[in-house]
Amino acid sequence: MRLRPLRQSPTLAALRRAPGFLVALLHPRNIPTAVGAIRMTLRVLRESARRVWAMGRAVAENPIVTKELGEIFQTRRAVILFALFLGLLGLTIYAAWPRGDLLLSNIDVVARRLVTVVGTTLLALICLLAPAFSAVAITGEKERRCFESLVTSGLSSKGILLGKLIASLVFLVMLIITATPMLSLCLLLGGVSPGELLGMFLLLLEAALGFTVLGLTASCIFERNNAAIGASYIIALPLMAVLLTMAWQGGLFSPGISMELLLVSVVITFFILSIFSRTTVRPRESRPSEEETAWSQRQTGLVLDRDLIPDRWIAPPRRKDLLPDGANPVLSKEIHSELIGQGTLMLRLIIQIGLALAVVPFTLLYFIGAPAWFFSYIAIFALLIAPTFTCGMFTGEHENRTFSLMATTLLRPRQIVMGKFLTGARLVLLLLGILIAPTLPALAYAHLSFIRGFTLGEFILCLVICLLWALALVALGLMWSLISRRTTTALVATYLTGGAILAGPLLIHAVVMSFPALPDAWAGVALPLSPLSHLFAIAPGEMSEVLFPAEGMTVSGGGGGLLFLSGALIATALALGAMTLGHDWVWRRWRGLGEA
């Protein structure tokens, strides 16, 4: 059959005639056109299908994806993690499963709560893990000096980024998928519809995608793992807090919003991908460190001036003369280390962000009368910044291959551990000090009963709790740095354990109180561990109860606070002692492992 010659694409022509398209199809004169249009459409469809198929194959055959997936699933750790995760999930569902003596009408509510708890936990897990996987995607290659060969391997920047994105996502997606059967059990109870469950899964996927993209972006921007991880967590944790609060209040179940968010995150993903594939995923010509500093200064608009305050406190001026006798060489080396000096640029960024964010707690502190929120903010801030300084202190010696230089000297473990600890503690306390300093005038007001019911003693107690918590975090970060092989591992481990100590007890409390099947006595068991519950007990303020809805998440008053103080002190001291004693033993573990 010969088609009537057309000047334009028959598809377009046919479409242009819409909405009379169908009518036109039936007109005998137009039949050849219509047939042509259908043929064209079919061809376009076939072509699109082929393209999609090719893209899918490209992704599946993307060497990065295959390589990284291979790495993930080769390790036994992944399997153990999965088993642990499923076990915990099962246990939670089992523990909260409604027992026979419940009223039928209550079952709906319980089922909903169950899904909420599991969903929120999953969400938290995803938010915590996603940046950890993706933030090292590009910087890791840079640090391993594989980046150049990766870029010149013929893979396009888009291919690299897409590969990294998918590789970082797969684990999370598997996590979500493996949770499906267990969660579907809750459908048996009623109260939650399959549609709502679907909405929840979409939300989880979006979160995975969103936080992965976040980490990947940080990885493109920064040059070092630490910086990328630190930056992505500093953005991710507040975001996560918002998301979790929303989820806890039932926001998990609305597919409409989820879909929207999903679309937005996908758009942002590709937006960011396209931007960075053009500019960032390209090896920068290596430049000497001084130029690099100048470069990062230009990039961030921050200039480090060692002679001015507070830069002078953070990165002290260079030494003019030899170390005095009896001084700890490690302490001096760490304090003057470029990591800290260069990190200072990032640091100031953090401080500035921190101060900007602090405006809210300030307002709360001064005008609403909820000082506990301010101190909680400081405690969380400590968790955000402490690991970025301490987690690289031991692992860095390996990663920068300075380990064997230092390890063959006569330095004692005590000098090494204390040198590193004091440097970290000094920095973190300084930064917290900068954050807290503006509240000191509030002390005067406190006397004037500006903040009703909050005495000077309580103020100081809260302050000391925050500072000791920070010290304990420094020790925790160092500990992980000592036993991990990579800074990245240490960072993630510190964020996870620190976060668990800070928020875990509150979460346990909330979960236990949500389910009648669980004995209430369990609720408060872990509470004394978290500084937050002490802060809220000591400085409730007028509005704290309103803003901190989970009642009873506090431990009794000042006595508990003092207990926490001594606990934190003892824990820090124990950690330091253990590190000193175990230092050589741990290093022996590395002996023979090489440094590369």
Add this chain to the structure above:
Amino acid sequence: MIEPVIEIIGFTKIYESLTAVDRLNLNIEEGDVFGLIGPNGAGKTTTFRFLATLLLPTRGIARIAGYDVVRQVRDVRRSMGYMPDSFGVYYGMRVWEFLDFFAASYGISRYRRRRIIDDLLELLDLGHRRNDAVQALSRGMTQRLCLAKTLVHDPPVLILDEPASGLDPRARIEIKELIRELRSMGKTILISSHILHELADICTHVGFIEGGKLLAAGDLQRILEEIRSHQILEIRVIGAERREMERALGDNADVTDIRCDNGVWVVDFTGDDEAQAQLLASLLERGITVQEFHQRRVNLEEAFIKITRGEVT
């Protein structure tokens, strides 16, 4: 017999299934410069890290200056300077601070440190870079700085792992000069490389290691002499009878073996240069048309292993 300064007995290191070093025995006496030669992956670094107290052996013991490297770690560290094959520097430190840090780490008093840093900077020709950031130094200078670091506590034993690798020829020569100077200061030096050629003119002794096994070890000078006295001549002649050639060569007392390879006569020869000239003259006298007559370049490694085989194993 003199007590060896470095003594390794039966050192074996096994990584999972791979035997990196297999029953290595080695004695190095005071004032020796011992070159350990072997290809990449031969086990040099493994051996050095063991001596430097950074690695626990699967089996075997070693003593440095009489101290056990596993049990008397601090004494060993005090009497040994170790330069790793690859190392980083502390970013942001200046050259003098770098040396000050390590000197202080060895517990040297401030008063002595001042002198030591000045002396070392002068010895290693880094005086003009004293206030430069360490990461800004060239590779050759970084290598010299690390050498300076191994010397801060004036140890009698130096363990240098491929100190000249990755350097340009000029920097290589400078490092060699330095090692020669250290030798003249009476230090006992253990040094590694993957080519003998690089170490031939600074070592007193060499050992060959491959696949974790020490193939041969011995006095370099004595062995070089032996190599020199065992030459291989390659002679290409035109139109000579095989029998005539055999007779002509066989008559010479310095010829120990004759082969004919594709028209090239390969002759093992023990005579000196003059004897070579005489051999050539005798061939010409017999009316043989010699097209080519030269001494084959000996592969030092091969010759060395051939000569010393049996001495070690």
